Amino acid sequence: MEALKQELKENIIEQLNLEDMSVEDIANDDLLFGDGLALDSIDALELIVMLDKNYGIKLTDPKEGRAIFETINTMAAYITEHRSK
C-alpha cells in the first residue's frame, strides 16, 4: 500500500503539472481539493482518467470521485480494492 501511495503522489505531480511540488510535500491525509492541494475540476477529470488508464477502474458516477479523491489514503484504499490491472 505504501508503494501505491508513493506512485500516486508521483503520478499526480506529473500528470497534473504541479510544478513546484515534490512527493515529500504531499502527506497521505492531505486534502487533495479545497484547502489542501487546491486541485480544480479539470484535475478531478484527470484523476478519473488516471484511474481508468493506470488501474483499469472506470468510475461511472463522477460523484463517487468526491470520496475517493479526498486524500492519498482514500485513493489508495479504493484502488487496492477495485483495481483490474
Next chain:
Amino acid sequence: MNSKYNISSFCHIKNNRVSLNGSVIFNEEHPNFSDFIKAAYKTQNTKYPKFFKMDNLSKLAFLAADILLKKEQLDIEKENNIALVFSNKASSLDTDIIHQKAIQDKDNYFPSPAVFVYTLPNICLGEISIKYKLYSENSFFIFERFNAEHLMSYTNSLLETNKAKSVLCGWVELEGENYEAFLYLVSNEGEIKHNKQNIITLYNT
C-alpha cells in the same frame, strides 16, 4: 487614418528572447519552447501555479500579457476594464494535434481533459482574464498573417464606444517549436500614436 489613441507599451516573445518596449529582458537558448517559456516565466516572479497547467499557446499569451499588465500596477481586487483583442494563424492547432493523437487509437483511448479544454485559441484570453480579473470584451481572430489594420480598427472601435478603457491586443502564434508573441497596450496614455504604420513598425522591431 489617424488615431487619437496611443500605444503605451509593447512586448515581443520570439527566438528565445523576451523584450519589453524594445529592450531585451530575457534571452536564453533552450532546446525547446516548453523549457524556454518556463525559464522566462520564472524570471518574472509571477508565482501563479496554474501557468504550468496551461497549453503552450496560453503560456505564450499569458507571459506576454503578464509582462505588460504587471507594469500597469493594476488593483486586481477591482474590475479592470481592459479589453483583449488577440489574433494568430494556427489557432489552437498545436494542442488540437496533441488531443487528436490521444483519441486516434480506439484500443488506447484516454483523452486528457486538461488538454481538451485548450482546443480553442480564445482559452488563452480566459487565462489572462482570470489572473487579472478582467470581465471585459475579448476577441480572438484568425488571420493568414499579422493584420495591423484590423487590430487597429477593432481596438479603436472598442475605445470610441466606451466598451473598454484600454485594449491589450496583438498576435500570439504557436505551432510546434515556432512561436511569436507581439502584444501591445492601447489607451489614452503613451507616446506612440496608435496607427497602422506604428503598429507594423513595432511588430517588425
